[in-house]
Amino acid sequence: MSLVEIKDLKVHYPIRSGFWNRVTDSVKAVDGITFNIEAGETYGLVGESGSGKSTTGKSVVGLEKVTSGSILYNGKDITKADNRRKLDYNRDVQMIFQDSLSSLNPRKRIEDIIAEPLRNFEHLSKDDEKLRVLQLLNIVGLDADALYKYPHQFSGGQRQRIGVARAVATNPKLIIADEPVSALDLSVQAQVLNFMKKIQREFGISYLFISHDLGVVRHMCNNIAIMNRGRLVEIGTREDIYNHPLHIYTKRLLAAIPETNVNQRAAHRASRLAVEKIYEDQQSKYYDEDGMAYPLVQVSPTHSVALPETIAKQLASQEGEVQA
Amino acid sequence: MAENFEQHSDISAADLARLNQEAQAEATPSTAKIIWNEFKADKPAMAALIIVVGFIVFVMIGALFINTPKMMETNIMDYFDKPFTDGFWLGADSGGRSVAKQLIVGSRNSIGIAIGLTIISSTFGIAWGLVSGYFSGYIDWGMQRVYDFMMMLPMTMMIIVLVTIIPHYNSVSLTFIFSIFYWEGTSRLIRSRTLAETQKDYVAASKTSGTNHWKIIFKEIMPNISSLIIVDCTLSFAENIGVETGLSYLGFGLPNQTPSLGTMIANANDPSNITLYWWTWLPAALEIVVLCLSISYIGQVLRRAADSSQRQGAAD
Structure with a gap:
């Protein structure tokens, strides 16, 4: 327990x-x-x-x-x-x-x-x-x-x-x-x-x-x-x-971690902007019509994400995660 | 469980005395010490403290040696004696009564009422404000409606009516009558600070430490608004001297045969007294000015002592 x-x-x-x-x-x-x-x-x-x-x-x-x-x-x-x-x-x-x-x-x-x-x-x-x-x-x-x-x-x-x-x-x-x-x-x-x-x-x-x-x-x-x-x-x-972050919100948070390696500044900036673009474009996919998160769906024994079941499965397989 | 702490710390009971001594050597000075240092650093305030304490002690003890009914007897032969004649240091009034003796007994009465009134009304006002501000919600709502009702009553008129209908009143009952009406300002002030203070994390920390509400209110929050309380008490003490004086001046304070600062200042009602017989009212007026100024000086020092960033006294 x-x-x-x-x-x-x-x-x-x-x-x-x-x-x-x-x-x-x-x-x-x-x-x-x-x-x-x-x-x-x-x-x-x-x-x-x-x-x-x-x-x-x-x-x-x-x-x-x-x-x-x-x-x-x-x-x-x-x-x-x-x-x-x-x-x-x-x-x-x-x-x-x-x-x-x-x-x-x-x-x-x-x-x-x-x-x-x-x-x-x-x-x-x-x-x-x-x-x-x-x-x-x-x-x-x-x-x-x-x-x-x-x-x-x-x-x-x-x-x-x-x-x-x-x-x-x-x-x-x-x-x-x-x-x-x-x-x-x-x-x-x-x-x-x-x-x-x-x-x-x-x-x-x-x-x-x-x-x-x-x-x-x-x-x-x-x-x-x-x-x-x-x-x-x-x-x-x-x-x-x-x-293996699945939800766009998690990805945004991860992209926001400051990176101290200045050599990769441009690459980092590009990936941040890419995540932001997905967020702008696909908000309707990740949030319901009221802008709230969906109920959690399990994708692996330890991992759950708040998405409609089909999208969750699809994203999980893209990320190459072990299916539940 | 105690073993658990023993295991992970290399401090044991044997070290207690030594460590305690070390800690004591580094201890921050106590509040009383800080206040005293603050007085030492501010000479005018020190003078004010000596004046106020000395004067209060003097009139309290001096009044014991004066036979008031005898003092208040009219003696036509001493009508408006000038100061330093016939053994009257401060002269005599229209009844041939000693101004100096009246001043001592009158100050005792006025200051006694002011102290009593400050203690009763501030204690009640502070408790009311703290409880109301801490609990908020329905309790606050109810307590604030009582406050509103009391504020709505015409204060001076109510006091005059009460004084008139109570048959044998003296300085004690007068103090209680005043106290009914003089706690509101304090309570509102304290409540507003308590509302802000209750939101702070140390209150939440006390709650999670299992401390009960009353302890939190009076042992955690109250010390933190003590500077406000001290300033409010000293100012309301100065103000309360004025309350009794004002009503006695109007003739609704203490009974006629009881001298007070107010009845003495009432001598100034007569134009000839103002110009010719200045000694009948000037000492009392000066006394009130000096007392109130001194008290506010002391209040400032106490406030500085309560706030470490304003201190002027030596660090230790």
């Missing part, structure tokens, strides 16, 4: 308008997505901004009110606040936020920040708690003198590591990492990502890794889901997504 099973998750926000301020329409931030996260793996959720990936992450951790669908953890539906409380759910599922500065309370010392989940879930003695905080700081590579400082005294990378330390404090099973490195510069990105990987190896944590940076996702994730306009357009292993 998977660690977390997300079934047909929908998060809609009402749009109110008119004289009576009635609900006239809704923004479909997340519109029926289904996937499973296995224990110990890193699951990548990729998409452009506004595609609903952060909303999905917040729903899984219990910060967002879900419109319909279910999220099963240990067979319990944790979209209900009651079940979350009974399970001590957030002891097992934690979150790392994108903006390290705003996710740490500027008025609290580092000790109090990292100890917050410990105080709520573990009720350790004062000395044990301090020891645990020191160990956590040590694990993320910070010295003991950080203990009584405030968040603004640290650099972005250090702050994000403090965020990681807080998330692993209660030894959770799953951590939602909502673009954990997108606010950091490249050298620090690698540092934080390596700490995250190290922690995963040592504690056997699963990550739901939300990002728009496909380079980072390739480094981190075994399984990847691509999200577009609140729906999943493609699910597959790293291999499937990077080597």
Whole structure:
């Protein structure tokens, strides 16, 4: 059984308008997505901004009110606040936020920040708690003198590591990492990502890794889901997504990865333009008449794509993929 | 589970004392220390602090040694005595009563009411604003309609009516009557900041850390809007001195035989008092000006202390 099973998750926000301020329409931030996260793996959720990936992450951790669908953890539906409380759910599922500065309370010392989940879930003695905080700081590579400082005294990378330390404090099973490195510069990105990987190896944590940076996702994730306009357009292993992308949206994202090899600049530009041309010309083939993605169709045991069945089969054979 | 952390970190219980000491040496100074440094760096504010604290302590203690009913007895022989005659440092008023003694007792009454009013109305206003802004939705809607209703009532008229229909009122009951009407401004201000603050990630992080709503409101969000709260409290303290003074001046504040800054300033109603007998009203007026200015100076220092980018004090 998977660690977390997300079934047909929908998060809609009402749009109110008119004289009576009635609900006239809704923004479909997340519109029926289904996937499973296995224990110990890193699951990548990729998409452009506004595609609903952060909303999905917040729903899984219990910060967002879900419109319909279910999220099963240990067979319990944790979209209900009651079940979350009974399970001590957030002891097992934690979150790392994108903006390290705003996710740490500027008025609290580092000790109090990292100890917050410990105080709520573990009720350790004062000395044990301090020891645990020191160990956590040590694990993320910070010295003991950080203990009584405030968040603004640290650099972005250090702050994000403090965020990681807080998330692993209660030894959770799953951590939602909502673009954990997108606010950091490249050298620090690698540092934080390596700490995250190290922690995963040592504690056997699963990550739901939300990002728009496909380079980072390739480094981190075994399984990847691509999200577009609140729906999943493609699910597959790293291999499937990077080597055999089927949906035009995935291809566009892949074409957008910056290439540092200047000798091939022209070739790269040409391939980007080619993908863009296909997207312009064949939108009707890849999206339904409302501009939404189709339901997912399986093309191989690990690979699904949101296309009408015939087109999916045809594209899959073109890509030379093993048929399901 | 603890073993899990032991395994992957080379820190054990044996190191705790040493590391704690190291951390303590590097610790950032406490808030009280920062505020004190800020006062030391700003001489006028230090003077203002000494004036306000010294004056409040002086009138609170001084008033204990004055027999008010005896002081308020009319003595026609001392009619408008000039300052420094007949043992009156600040002269006497039309009833031959000592202005200096009235000033001490009056300041005690006015400042006492202002402090009480600030504490009650700000506490209530802050709590109302925080809860309303944090929960939003139906709770916010309901609480804001109560606020609207209170704002709609004509405040001064309501206070005057209440003062008239309550048979035996004194400074305590007057404070409570004022408190009913003076929490609204604070609550709206606090609510608007809370609405913005609630959206920040550290609130979400606290929720995922399993902290309950009340702890988040009062221990996470409130410290973060403390600069706003401090400034609002100091300003409303200065304003509240004016509230009591104003109503007493109009004759609806404290009862006649209880001196206050307002009743003393009311002496200036008479044109001959303004020109000839200036000592009857000038000390009280000057006192209010000096107090309010000093308080706002102190408020500025507190605000700077709360915001690290504005600090002028030594780093530690």
